[in-house]
Amino acid sequence: MAIEKGDFIKINYTGKFNEGQIFDTTDEQLAKDNGIYNPRGVYGGDVVIVGSGHTIKGLDEDFVGKDVGYNGTVTIAPEMAFGPHNPALVQTVSVTKLKEQLGDQRPYPGMPVELDGRRGVISQVIGRRIRVDLNHALAGKEVEYEYTIVEKIEDKVAKAQGLLSLYTGMPEIEIEVTDDLIRIYTPIELGFNQRWLVSKLTIAGELIDKLGVPNLEYVEKHPYVPETAEVPEATEAPAEDEEAEATEE
Structure with missing residues (x-):
C-alpha cells in the first residue's frame, strides 16, 4: 500500500550538497568516515510522520505515493530544502559585542557564534568589525537525498x-x-x-x-x-549557615 500523509514510517537516508559532500546521514559508519559523526545522535534510521514537517519539505512530500522498500534519490531546490539565503540575516557587529564568546580566540571566517540568541557563523572579519551570517548553513543550496523507506509502523x-x-x-x-x-x-x-x-x-x-x-x-x-556500606562522616556545618543548622535540628 502506498505511503500517505499521516503514516509513521522508518527511513534511512543520506543528504548531500555540492555534488556529493555529505552533511547528514542515518548511517553511523558513513557519518564517522565523513567527519560528521555526533556521539549524541541516534543512528540506524529515523521514524517520521509523513506530512508533519519532521524533515525538509521537499523530502517530506517525496515520501507520498511510494511503497515500503522504496530506494531512490531526490534533488531538492533551496526553496523546498533549507530556504533561500536571506541577506537580511547577515549582520555586521563590533568585535566587542562577541568579546565574551570569543575569549582569547581570534575571530575567523567559519567560526560558529551566537548573536542575540541566534546561532550563526562568522563570514568575514574586517578590522574590528565582524560579519555574522545567521542563515542556515545550507540556505540557498540545492541538496540531494538518497533514502530508503524501511517500514510503515503500525x-x-x-x-x-x-x-x-x-x-x-x-x-x-x-x-x-x-x-x-x-x-x-x-x-x-x-x-x-x-x-x-x-x-x-x-x-x-x-x-x-x-x-x-x-x-x-x-x-x-x-x-x-x-545505600553504600560506608557512610561518610558528617562534617560540621559552618557557624553562619543557619539554614543548614535548622535542618539538622
Missing part, C-alpha cells in the same frame, strides 16, 4: 518510541499504550535535555492526535540507588 508503542527518539535523541524510552492512555516513563536525564523541555508539549499533542488516544501522561522515573 504498532502504537513503536510509533510513540520512534517519535520520542526523533525529538530527544534517546533510542529506548519505556512506554505503555492503552485505548485511553499513553504513559511515558521519562528517565531522569531528560530533565537536563533542553530539546525535550521545549518539545514535550508538541510531542504530547502529536501522539494524542496521531495515535487516537485521548490522554497522555509523563511519569518521571528515578532509578533505585542502594
Whole structure:
C-alpha cells in the first residue's frame, strides 16, 4: 500500500550538497568516515510522520505515493530544502559585542557564534568589525537525498518510541499504550535535555492526535540507588549557615 500523509514510517537516508559532500546521514559508519559523526545522535534510521514537517519539505512530500522498500534519490531546490539565503540575516557587529564568546580566540571566517540568541557563523572579519551570517548553513543550496523507506509502523508503542527518539535523541524510552492512555516513563536525564523541555508539549499533542488516544501522561522515573556500606562522616556545618543548622535540628 502506498505511503500517505499521516503514516509513521522508518527511513534511512543520506543528504548531500555540492555534488556529493555529505552533511547528514542515518548511517553511523558513513557519518564517522565523513567527519560528521555526533556521539549524541541516534543512528540506524529515523521514524517520521509523513506530512508533519519532521524533515525538509521537499523530502517530506517525496515520501507520498511510494511503497515500503522504496530506494531512490531526490534533488531538492533551496526553496523546498533549507530556504533561500536571506541577506537580511547577515549582520555586521563590533568585535566587542562577541568579546565574551570569543575569549582569547581570534575571530575567523567559519567560526560558529551566537548573536542575540541566534546561532550563526562568522563570514568575514574586517578590522574590528565582524560579519555574522545567521542563515542556515545550507540556505540557498540545492541538496540531494538518497533514502530508503524501511517500514510503515503500525504498532502504537513503536510509533510513540520512534517519535520520542526523533525529538530527544534517546533510542529506548519505556512506554505503555492503552485505548485511553499513553504513559511515558521519562528517565531522569531528560530533565537536563533542553530539546525535550521545549518539545514535550508538541510531542504530547502529536501522539494524542496521531495515535487516537485521548490522554497522555509523563511519569518521571528515578532509578533505585542502594545505600553504600560506608557512610561518610558528617562534617560540621559552618557557624553562619543557619539554614543548614535548622535542618539538622
